Amino acid sequence: MVMQRTASVALASLAIVAGAAWGQEGFPTKPVRLVVPYAAGGTTDIAGRLLGQRLAAIWKQPVVIDNRLGASGSIGAAVVAKSAPDGYTLVLGGGASMGAYELIYPSRAPYHSLRDFTPLSLLTTIRYVLVVHPAVPARTVKELVVLAKAQPGKLNYGSSAIGSAPQLAAELFKLTVGVDIVHVPFNGAGPAMTALLGGNIQVMFASAPTAARQVEAGKLRALATASASRAPQLPDVATMGEAGFPDVEMDSWSGVLGPAGMPRALVNRINADIVKAVDGEEMRDAFAKLGFSRGTSTPEAMAAFMRKERERVARVVRHAGIKGE
Numbered sequence: 217m218v219m220q221r222t223a224s225v226a227l228a229s230l231a232i233v234a235g236a237a238w239g240q241e242g243f244p245t246k247p248v249r250l251v252v253p254y255a256a257g258g259t260t261d262i263a264g265r266l267l268g269q270r271l272a273a274i275w276k277q278p279v280v281i282d283n284r285l286g287a288s289g290s291i292g293a294a295v296v297a298k299s300a301p302d303g304y305t306l307v308l309g310g311g312a313s314m315g316a317y318e319l320i321y322p323s324r325a326p327y328h329s330l331r332d333f334t335p336l337s338l339l340t341t342i343r344y345v346l347v348v349h350p351a352v353p354a355r356t357v358k359e360l361v362v363l364a365k366a367q368p369g370k371l372n373y374g375s376s377a378i379g380s381a382p383q384l385a386a387e388l389f390k391l392t393v394g395v396d397i398v399h400v401p402f403n404g405a406g407p408a409m410t411a412l413l414g415g416n417i418q419v420m421f422a423s424a425p426t427a428a429r430q431v432e433a434g435k436l437r438a439l440a441t442a443s444a445s446r447a448p449q450l451p452d453v454a455t456m457g458e459a460g461f462p463d464v465e466m467d468s469w470s471g472v473l474g475p476a477g478m479p480r481a482l483v484n485r486i487n488a489d490i491v492k493a494v495d496g497e498e499m500r501d502a503f504a505k506l507g508f509s510r511g512t513s514t515p516e517a518m519a520a521f522m523r524k525e526r527e528r529v530a531r532v533v534r535h536a537g538i539k540g541e
Contacts, residue, residue, distance in 0.1 A: 308339065311469060330523060347419075349412060371418045373419040374409075412436065472486075491512045
Protein backbone atom coordinates (compact mmCIF):
# COMPACT_ATOMS: atom_id res chain seq x y z
CA MET A 217 0.00 0.00 0.00
CA VAL A 218 2.83 2.38 0.92
CA MET A 219 4.62 1.56 -2.35
CA GLN A 220 1.42 2.17 -4.31
CA ARG A 221 0.89 5.52 -2.58
CA THR A 222 4.51 6.53 -3.22
CA ALA A 223 4.22 5.53 -6.88
CA SER A 224 0.96 7.49 -7.20
CA VAL A 225 2.56 10.61 -5.69
CA ALA A 226 5.55 10.27 -8.01
CA LEU A 227 3.33 9.89 -11.06
CA ALA A 228 1.24 12.89 -10.01
CA SER A 229 4.39 14.98 -9.57
CA LEU A 230 5.63 13.95 -12.99
CA ALA A 231 2.28 14.90 -14.48
CA ILE A 232 2.43 18.34 -12.89
CA VAL A 233 5.97 18.94 -14.12
CA ALA A 234 5.11 17.68 -17.58
CA GLY A 235 1.99 19.85 -17.69
CA ALA A 236 3.97 22.94 -16.65
CA ALA A 237 6.67 22.22 -19.20
CA TRP A 238 4.08 21.67 -21.93
CA GLY A 239 2.34 24.94 -21.02
CA GLN A 240 5.61 26.85 -21.29
CA GLU A 241 6.65 25.17 -24.53
CA GLY A 242 3.22 25.98 -25.96
CA PHE A 243 3.40 29.63 -24.89
CA PRO A 244 1.65 31.71 -26.01
CA THR A 245 -1.81 30.35 -26.73
CA LYS A 246 -3.45 33.79 -26.77
CA PRO A 247 -2.47 37.44 -27.46
CA VAL A 248 0.34 38.92 -25.38
CA ARG A 249 0.11 42.48 -24.06
CA LEU A 250 3.26 44.60 -24.22
CA VAL A 251 2.82 47.72 -22.11
CA VAL A 252 4.75 50.77 -23.33
CA PRO A 253 4.61 53.37 -20.54
CA TYR A 254 5.11 56.29 -22.93
CA ALA A 255 3.07 58.10 -25.57
CA ALA A 256 2.24 56.50 -28.90
CA GLY A 257 4.47 57.71 -31.71
CA GLY A 258 7.55 58.27 -29.56
CA THR A 259 10.80 56.45 -30.14
CA THR A 260 10.25 53.96 -27.31
CA ASP A 261 6.76 53.24 -28.59
CA ILE A 262 8.09 52.63 -32.12
CA ALA A 263 10.80 50.33 -30.74
CA GLY A 264 8.13 48.42 -28.83
CA ARG A 265 6.02 48.03 -31.95
CA LEU A 266 9.01 46.76 -33.93
CA LEU A 267 9.70 44.21 -31.21
CA GLY A 268 6.03 43.30 -30.98
CA GLN A 269 5.79 42.61 -34.71
CA ARG A 270 8.78 40.30 -34.60
CA LEU A 271 7.57 38.44 -31.51
CA ALA A 272 4.11 38.04 -33.02
CA ALA A 273 5.69 36.35 -36.04
CA ILE A 274 7.63 34.00 -33.77
CA TRP A 275 4.76 33.24 -31.42
CA LYS A 276 1.99 33.07 -34.05
CA GLN A 277 -0.08 35.21 -31.72
CA PRO A 278 -0.78 38.97 -31.72
CA VAL A 279 1.33 41.21 -29.51
CA VAL A 280 -0.89 44.10 -28.45
CA ILE A 281 0.86 47.39 -27.63
CA ASP A 282 -0.77 49.08 -24.64
CA ASN A 283 0.37 52.69 -24.11
CA ARG A 284 0.01 53.60 -20.43
CA LEU A 285 1.86 56.86 -20.00
CA GLY A 286 2.35 59.04 -16.94
CA ALA A 287 4.48 59.50 -13.81
CA SER A 288 7.81 58.90 -15.56
CA GLY A 289 6.66 55.51 -16.81
CA SER A 290 5.57 54.20 -13.42
CA ILE A 291 1.87 53.99 -14.27
CA GLY A 292 2.45 51.53 -17.10
CA ALA A 293 5.06 49.59 -15.18
CA ALA A 294 2.68 49.23 -12.21
CA VAL A 295 0.11 47.54 -14.46
CA VAL A 296 2.62 44.80 -15.21
CA ALA A 297 3.90 44.51 -11.64
CA LYS A 298 0.37 43.67 -10.52
CA SER A 299 -0.34 41.17 -13.33
CA ALA A 300 -0.24 37.40 -13.22
CA PRO A 301 3.30 36.00 -13.79
CA ASP A 302 2.22 33.97 -16.81
CA GLY A 303 4.08 35.90 -19.53
CA TYR A 304 0.96 37.40 -21.09
CA THR A 305 1.59 40.91 -19.71
CA LEU A 306 5.03 42.42 -20.24
CA VAL A 307 6.46 45.93 -20.14
CA LEU A 308 9.07 47.72 -22.21
CA GLY A 309 10.43 49.71 -19.31
CA GLY A 310 13.66 50.96 -17.93
CA GLY A 311 15.75 54.06 -17.97
CA ALA A 312 17.20 55.76 -14.94
CA SER A 313 13.76 57.14 -14.14
CA MET A 314 12.34 53.66 -13.44
CA GLY A 315 14.39 53.29 -10.27
CA ALA A 316 14.40 57.02 -9.54
CA TYR A 317 10.63 57.34 -9.15
CA GLU A 318 10.45 55.11 -6.10
CA LEU A 319 13.38 56.98 -4.54
CA ILE A 320 11.98 60.45 -5.20
CA TYR A 321 8.34 59.60 -4.44
CA PRO A 322 8.62 56.81 -1.84
CA SER A 323 5.05 57.25 -0.58
CA ARG A 324 3.57 57.14 -4.09
CA ALA A 325 5.68 54.44 -5.74
CA PRO A 326 3.40 51.58 -6.84
CA TYR A 327 6.22 49.04 -7.01
CA HIS A 328 9.83 48.29 -6.13
CA SER A 329 11.84 48.04 -9.34
CA LEU A 330 14.08 45.21 -8.12
CA ARG A 331 11.46 43.21 -6.24
CA ASP A 332 8.28 43.37 -8.28
CA PHE A 333 9.53 42.48 -11.77
CA THR A 334 11.17 39.59 -13.60
CA PRO A 335 13.94 40.90 -15.90
CA LEU A 336 13.76 39.21 -19.30
CA SER A 337 16.25 41.03 -21.54
CA LEU A 338 17.82 44.40 -22.07
CA LEU A 339 16.88 45.86 -25.43
CA THR A 340 18.23 49.33 -26.24
CA THR A 341 20.51 52.08 -25.03
CA ILE A 342 20.35 55.77 -25.91
CA ARG A 343 23.13 58.23 -25.17
CA TYR A 344 22.81 61.74 -23.74
CA VAL A 345 24.84 64.70 -24.91
CA LEU A 346 25.73 67.82 -22.92
CA VAL A 347 24.63 70.73 -25.09
CA VAL A 348 24.59 74.48 -24.53
CA HIS A 349 22.94 77.45 -26.21
CA PRO A 350 25.35 79.20 -28.61
CA ALA A 351 25.25 82.32 -26.43
CA VAL A 352 27.08 80.40 -23.68
CA PRO A 353 30.81 81.26 -24.02
CA ALA A 354 32.04 77.71 -23.47
CA ARG A 355 33.30 75.39 -26.17
CA THR A 356 34.54 72.58 -23.92
CA VAL A 357 33.33 70.93 -20.73
CA LYS A 358 36.24 72.43 -18.81
CA GLU A 359 35.32 75.91 -20.02
CA LEU A 360 31.71 75.33 -18.92
CA VAL A 361 32.92 74.26 -15.48
CA VAL A 362 35.08 77.38 -15.16
CA LEU A 363 32.15 79.56 -16.25
CA ALA A 364 29.69 77.91 -13.87
CA LYS A 365 32.08 78.21 -10.94
CA ALA A 366 32.61 81.90 -11.68
CA GLN A 367 28.84 82.46 -11.78
CA PRO A 368 27.23 80.09 -9.24
CA GLY A 369 23.48 79.82 -9.65
CA LYS A 370 23.42 81.93 -12.82
CA LEU A 371 23.17 79.14 -15.39
CA ASN A 372 20.01 77.04 -15.74
CA TYR A 373 19.64 73.53 -17.09
CA GLY A 374 16.43 71.93 -18.30
CA SER A 375 14.99 68.43 -18.11
CA SER A 376 11.88 66.60 -19.21
CA ALA A 377 10.72 65.99 -15.62
CA ILE A 378 11.85 65.62 -12.05
CA GLY A 379 13.69 62.30 -11.80
CA SER A 380 14.18 61.99 -15.56
CA ALA A 381 17.45 60.78 -17.04
CA PRO A 382 18.41 64.31 -18.23
CA GLN A 383 18.05 65.63 -14.68
CA LEU A 384 19.97 62.73 -13.19
CA ALA A 385 22.76 63.21 -15.73
CA ALA A 386 22.95 66.92 -14.95
CA GLU A 387 22.94 66.36 -11.20
CA LEU A 388 25.66 63.74 -11.56
CA PHE A 389 27.66 66.29 -13.55
CA LYS A 390 27.12 68.95 -10.87
CA LEU A 391 28.18 66.62 -8.07
CA THR A 392 31.24 65.41 -9.96
CA VAL A 393 32.63 68.80 -10.99
CA GLY A 394 31.29 70.86 -8.07
CA VAL A 395 29.19 73.52 -9.80
CA ASP A 396 25.87 75.23 -9.02
CA ILE A 397 23.54 75.14 -12.03
CA VAL A 398 19.81 75.56 -11.37
CA HIS A 399 17.33 72.90 -12.49
CA VAL A 400 14.25 73.94 -14.48
CA PRO A 401 11.91 70.96 -15.01
CA PHE A 402 9.51 70.88 -17.96
CA ASN A 403 6.58 68.70 -18.92
CA GLY A 404 8.45 66.64 -21.49
CA ALA A 405 11.63 66.76 -23.51
CA GLY A 406 10.03 68.82 -26.28
CA PRO A 407 9.23 71.88 -24.12
CA ALA A 408 12.66 71.67 -22.48
CA MET A 409 14.37 71.68 -25.87
CA THR A 410 12.21 74.61 -27.02
CA ALA A 411 13.31 76.58 -23.95
CA LEU A 412 16.96 75.78 -24.65
CA LEU A 413 16.71 76.80 -28.29
CA GLY A 414 15.06 80.03 -27.20
CA GLY A 415 17.81 80.81 -24.71
CA ASN A 416 15.48 80.63 -21.70
CA ILE A 417 17.77 77.95 -20.27
CA GLN A 418 21.42 77.54 -21.15
CA VAL A 419 22.37 73.92 -20.57
CA MET A 420 20.82 70.50 -21.08
CA PHE A 421 21.62 66.82 -21.37
CA ALA A 422 19.65 65.92 -24.50
CA SER A 423 19.22 62.57 -26.22
CA ALA A 424 21.82 62.09 -28.93
CA PRO A 425 19.33 61.99 -31.86
CA THR A 426 17.65 65.22 -30.74
CA ALA A 427 20.95 66.91 -29.95
CA ALA A 428 22.44 65.93 -33.30
CA ARG A 429 19.66 67.58 -35.30
CA GLN A 430 20.07 70.89 -33.47
CA VAL A 431 23.87 70.79 -33.44
CA GLU A 432 24.01 70.12 -37.18
CA ALA A 433 21.62 73.04 -37.73
CA GLY A 434 23.95 75.29 -35.74
CA LYS A 435 21.32 75.97 -33.08
CA LEU A 436 23.18 74.26 -30.22
CA ARG A 437 26.77 73.45 -29.31
CA ALA A 438 27.67 69.93 -28.17
CA LEU A 439 30.36 69.66 -25.49
CA ALA A 440 30.49 65.95 -24.64
CA THR A 441 28.58 62.67 -24.64
CA ALA A 442 27.70 61.29 -21.20
CA SER A 443 28.54 57.71 -22.12
CA ALA A 444 31.44 55.30 -22.24
CA SER A 445 31.47 55.54 -26.04
CA ARG A 446 30.75 58.29 -28.55
CA ALA A 447 27.28 58.73 -29.98
CA PRO A 448 26.96 57.47 -33.57
CA GLN A 449 24.92 60.57 -34.38
CA LEU A 450 27.78 62.85 -33.21
CA PRO A 451 30.98 60.87 -33.81
CA ASP A 452 33.20 63.96 -33.53
CA VAL A 453 31.93 64.85 -30.06
CA ALA A 454 34.14 63.47 -27.28
CA THR A 455 32.86 61.45 -24.35
CA MET A 456 32.94 62.89 -20.87
CA GLY A 457 35.85 60.57 -20.13
CA GLU A 458 37.79 61.89 -23.10
CA ALA A 459 36.98 65.42 -21.92
CA GLY A 460 38.51 64.69 -18.52
CA PHE A 461 35.41 63.69 -16.55
CA PRO A 462 35.18 59.86 -16.63
CA ASP A 463 32.72 59.62 -13.74
CA VAL A 464 29.95 61.44 -15.61
CA GLU A 465 28.05 58.67 -17.40
CA MET A 466 24.27 58.39 -17.61
CA ASP A 467 22.77 56.44 -20.49
CA SER A 468 19.09 55.72 -20.83
CA TRP A 469 18.22 52.07 -21.35
CA SER A 470 15.17 49.97 -22.03
CA GLY A 471 14.39 46.33 -21.50
CA VAL A 472 11.53 43.86 -21.33
CA LEU A 473 10.24 42.83 -17.91
CA GLY A 474 7.42 40.71 -16.61
CA PRO A 475 5.82 40.45 -13.16
CA ALA A 476 7.79 38.89 -10.32
CA GLY A 477 7.51 35.14 -9.92
CA MET A 478 7.59 34.01 -13.55
CA PRO A 479 8.64 30.35 -13.98
CA ARG A 480 12.25 29.88 -14.98
CA ALA A 481 11.46 27.88 -18.09
CA LEU A 482 9.08 30.61 -19.29
CA VAL A 483 11.69 33.31 -18.60
CA ASN A 484 14.24 31.41 -20.67
CA ARG A 485 11.75 30.91 -23.50
CA ILE A 486 10.77 34.59 -23.73
CA ASN A 487 14.39 35.72 -23.43
CA ALA A 488 15.42 33.47 -26.33
CA ASP A 489 12.55 34.76 -28.45
CA ILE A 490 13.40 38.41 -27.74
CA VAL A 491 17.02 37.82 -28.74
CA LYS A 492 15.86 36.07 -31.91
CA ALA A 493 13.35 38.84 -32.68
CA VAL A 494 15.87 41.68 -32.67
CA ASP A 495 18.81 39.80 -34.18
CA GLY A 496 20.05 40.78 -37.61
CA GLU A 497 21.00 43.89 -39.54
CA GLU A 498 17.42 44.93 -40.32
CA MET A 499 16.48 45.42 -36.66
CA ARG A 500 19.86 46.90 -35.84
CA ASP A 501 19.37 49.54 -38.53
CA ALA A 502 15.75 50.16 -37.51
CA PHE A 503 16.78 50.83 -33.92
CA ALA A 504 19.69 52.98 -35.12
CA LYS A 505 17.29 55.20 -37.06
CA LEU A 506 15.44 55.79 -33.80
CA GLY A 507 18.70 56.72 -32.09
CA PHE A 508 19.02 53.48 -30.13
CA SER A 509 21.89 51.06 -29.85
CA ARG A 510 20.63 47.47 -29.70
CA GLY A 511 21.88 45.28 -26.89
CA THR A 512 20.08 42.18 -25.63
CA SER A 513 21.15 40.25 -22.54
CA THR A 514 20.44 37.24 -20.38
CA PRO A 515 17.87 37.70 -17.61
CA GLU A 516 20.68 37.42 -15.05
CA ALA A 517 22.74 40.12 -16.74
CA MET A 518 19.73 42.42 -16.87
CA ALA A 519 19.02 41.85 -13.17
CA ALA A 520 22.65 42.66 -12.28
CA PHE A 521 22.55 45.73 -14.52
CA MET A 522 19.35 46.99 -12.85
CA ARG A 523 20.85 46.57 -9.37
CA LYS A 524 23.93 48.55 -10.39
CA GLU A 525 21.84 51.25 -12.03
CA ARG A 526 19.61 51.64 -8.99
CA GLU A 527 22.62 52.03 -6.72
CA ARG A 528 24.03 54.74 -8.97
CA VAL A 529 20.71 56.56 -9.23
CA ALA A 530 20.22 56.32 -5.47
CA ARG A 531 23.57 58.01 -4.88
CA VAL A 532 22.66 60.87 -7.21
CA VAL A 533 19.20 61.30 -5.72
CA ARG A 534 20.54 61.23 -2.16
CA HIS A 535 23.55 63.51 -2.62
CA ALA A 536 21.73 65.96 -4.88
CA GLY A 537 18.73 66.04 -2.56
CA ILE A 538 16.26 65.45 -5.40
CA LYS A 539 12.71 65.51 -4.07
CA GLY A 540 9.34 65.28 -5.77
CA GLU A 541 7.04 68.24 -5.75
